[in-house]
Amino acid sequence: MDVQAFDAYLLAHRERLLEDFKDFLRQPSVAATGQGIAEMAALVARRLTALGAKVQIVPTEGDAPPVVWAELGEGDKELLIYNHYDVQPPEPLELWESPPFEPTIRDGRIYARGASDDKGELVTRIHAIEAWLATQGKLPFKIKWLIEGEEEIGSPHLHAWVERHKAWLSKPDGRPIDGCLWEFGGFDEKGRFTLTMGVKGICYVELRVRGVSHDLHSSNAALAPNAAWRLVWALNTIKDADERILIEGFYDHVRELTPAEEAVLRAMPFEEEEIKAKWGIQAFVTGVSGFDAVKRLFFAPTATICGLSSGWQGTGVKTVLPAVASAKLDFRLVPNLTPEIVLDLLRKHLDRHGFADVEIHFLGGYRAEICDVDSPMVIAAERAAQRVYGQQPVKVLLSPGSGPMYSLSSFIGGVPVVAAGIAHPDSRAHSPNENAILQNYYDGMRYIGALIDEFARLS
Numbered sequence: 001m002d003v004q005a006f007d008a009y010l011l012a013h014r015e016r017l018l019e020d021f022k023d024f025l026r027q028p029s030v031a032a033t034g035q036g037i038a039e040m041a042a043l044v045a046r047r048l049t050a051l052g053a054k055v056q057i058v059p060t061e062g063d064a065p066p067v068v069w070a071e072l073g074e075g076d077k078e079l080l081i082y083n084h085y086d087v088q089p090p091e092p093l094e095l096w097e098s099p100p101f102e103p104t105i106r107d108g109r110i111y112a113r114g115a116s117d118d119k120g121e122l123v124t125r126i127h128a129i130e131a132w133l134a135t136q137g138k139l140p141f142k143i144k145w146l147i148e149g150e151e152e153i154g155s156p157h158l159h160a161w162v163e164r165h166k167a168w169l170s171k172p173d174g175r176p177i178d179g180c181l182w183e184f185g186g187f188d189e190k191g192r193f194t195l196t197m198g199v200k201g202i203c204y205v206e207l208r209v210r211g212v213s214h215d216l217h218s219s220n221a222a223l224a225p226n227a228a229w230r231l232v233w234a235l236n237t238i239k240d241a242d243e244r245i246l247i248e249g250f251y252d253h254v255r256e257l258t259p260a261e262e263a264v265l266r267a268m269p270f271e272e273e274e275i276k277a278k279w280g281i282q283a284f285v286t287g288v289s290g291f292d293a294v295k296r297l298f299f300a301p302t303a304t305i306c307g308l309s310s311g312w313q314g315t316g317v318k319t320v321l322p323a324v325a326s327a328k329l330d331f332r333l334v335p336n337l338t339p340e341i342v343l344d345l346l347r348k349h350l351d352r353h354g355f356a357d358v359e360i361h362f363l364g365g366y367r368a369e370i371c372d373v374d375s376p377m378v379i380a381a382e383r384a385a386q387r388v389y390g391q392q393p394v395k396v397l398l399s400p401g402s403g404p405m406y407s408l409s410s411f412i413g414g415v416p417v418v419a420a421g422i423a424h425p426d427s428r429a430h431s432p433n434e435n436a437i438l439q440n441y442y443d444g445m446r447y448i449g450a451l452i453d454e455f456a457r458l459s
């Protein structure tokens with residue numbers, strides 16, 4: 001790779017590329033409301049076509065946001081890239097210092113909804129590939145690029161889409177693609193570059209209890225069943241005060257760490273006291289600390305009450321006996337514990353404990369995924385980091401957050417995934433004043449150039 005020519009191109013075209021970045025940010029694309037989705041898919045398709053890619057806008061289901069699928073370059077070796085063109089809703093608007101869809105540069109950062117999640121990452125990759133093609137000639141391998149438009153609402157149609165297009169998501173002879181570059185990534189609190197090889201899964205449910213036919217005067221409590229109490233009693237059977245999840249069979253589906261996974265976890269920096277200070281607590285749950293806390297954060301399932309609602313919560317007093325009560329719960333999942341298993345075990349658990357009347361409404365989920373932590377994809381990503389950032393990156397076994405990684409890894413034959421990006425801890429993804437540090441974007445393009453080079457070299 002001619003690094004000098006690559007860098008010189010980025011410098012010479014900096015203004016135009018930055019304008020292109022802003023064009024992506026000016027186009028709203030809110031999956032939750034559908035605002036601007038079709039226009040955004042068209043913009044991404046146009047931009048990738050201009051790169052020389054073969055591009056298709058492929059429907060998912062009905063008029064749900066389509067997938068933009070692009071292929072560029074040739075070769076037996078293949079790299080899959082996953083990004084998304086949708087963003088979170090910009091509200092609350094009054095908390096933005098500049099309008100969410102008017103990209104604004106302040107203090108070396110570009111502010112707009114999607115600047116980090118995920119248009120910043122997408123544009124960094126597009127611009128790096130443009131620079132590669134302009135200065136190095138052809139791509140040294142084939143790139144397949146999947147850009148979906150529903151990531152921010154839980155990718156409800158992605159798995160079925162992948163199932164329908166499975167042939168595209170493997171090599172012509174049926175072997176799995178050699179590696180996948182995931183949509184997110186970046187730097188931690190101490191400015192260390194990170195590589196992430198997996199995600200926790202999630203199972204999100206709403207529990208509903210219906211009691212009397214309508215809210216009653218609370219004087220009837222002596223005789224009338226209370227939906228809120230019933231919900232509380234049901235919830236109380238799910239987890240105990242020692243943080244142990246009590247759903248029978250739950251932990252049977254949690255596998256052991258492999259030695260390689262454990263080594264990654266042990267090597268991960270974990271600034272325990274700083275986290276506690278930031279959260280304003282003296283101790284983590286159960287007093288866990290050190291490696292046990294790391295293991296818990298990255299490799300233990302959780303059961304979380306995300307919200308509770310019932311009865312009167314307004315100002316002052318209202319003596320009412322609520323007819324209905326509901327709770328939203330998420331379970332963060334580790335490998336082998338799938339959303340399907342959780343739903344099944346939770347139903348059986350509630351039935352067994354006398355709560356057959358508690359309804360479970362499934363609101364979405366993903367399986368967990370942990371990819372090979374020493375795959376060639378990871379090695380290429382590490383070498384590129386050493387070249388561009390001059391540091392050995394921190395390997396993060398998996399993100400405690402979730403994403404559709406299983407569909408693009410184990411499900412398509414075991415494609416090794418690595419997440420490497422440009423985000424920083426104050427990116428404010430999903431929040432007002434979302435931003436990207438421009439220097440991270442500039443370095444990020446050089447990183448992608450180095451990654452292409454390193455990935456090409458691996459046999």
Ligand SMILES: [Zn+2]
Pocket residue numbers: 088117152429430
């Ligand atoms: Zn997001």
